[in-house]
Amino acid sequence: MASLPRVSLKHAGIFVTDFPLMLDFYVKLFGFQISDQVQSVERQTAFLTNDPAAHHTFVISSGRAPGSASTIQQLSFYADTLDDVRGYWKAVSSDPKMTRIYTTTHGNAWSLYFWDPEDNRIEIYTDTPWHIPQPAGLDIDFTKSDDEIIRQTEAYVRADPKFEPFDDWRVKTAENLGIKGYKPGK
Numbered sequence: 001m002a003s004l005p006r007v008s009l010k011h012a013g014i015f016v017t018d019f020p021l022m023l024d025f026y027v028k029l030f031g032f033q034i035s036d037q038v039q040s041v042e043r044q045t046a047f048l049t050n051d052p053a054a055h056h057t058f059v060i061s062s063g064r065a066p067g068s069a070s071t072i073q074q075l076s077f078y079a080d081t082l083d084d085v086r087g088y089w090k091a092v093s094s095d096p097k098m099t100r101i102y103t104t105t106h107g108n109a110w111s112l113y114f115w116d117p118e119d120n121r122i123e124i125y126t127d128t129p130w131h132i133p134q135p136a137g138l139d140i141d142f143t144k145s146d147d148e149i150i151r152q153t154e155a156y157v158r159a160d161p162k163f164e165p166f167d168d169w170r171v172k173t174a175e176n177l178g179i180k181g182y183k184p185g186k
Contacts, residue, residue: 013059
């Protein structure tokens with residue numbers, strides 16, 4: 001199978017129990033636009049996007065059995081900056097319905113975790129400039145300044161003997177994937 005072309009994951013979909021509740025939750029929180037919405041005898045489906053180059057980046061479909069456990073380990077959404085992650089932390093923290101929230105640095109990312117109304121774990125994250133082997137985690141406090149969080153994270157990653165700049169890790173990973181001439185940030 002190694003001879004198959006390389007692919008990229010570009011969208012994900014979940015089955016939900018309460019379609020209107022979950023559609024409302026994701027549209028309001030993330031500002032998704034509904035590209036298409038379909039109702040058949042079997043289910044309702046909404047194709048959502050926040051990227052004008054993609055018809056859908058997220059799909060919600062009815063059909064999850066009531067009371068069934070989530071099979072999703074997590075849904076991760078990338079934010080451009082640490083302050084963007086903090087903005088979501090402020091929004092989620094101010095919602096009294098959001099009772100399970102935590103923040104962490106994995107060394108390679110600053111992350112906010114919380115659960116949607118049907119108990120799917122959501123992560124909002126942005127990259128740090130460093131890499132350490134995973135799993136890794138250290139609680140962070142988004143009431144602190146960016147400088148304080150950056151200093152705390154840098155001290156944490158530099159204590160790991162396998163610490164390296166994230167761009168170095170990216171170049172090695174590209175080489176391992178057979179991608180020649182990869183330049184981080186391009």
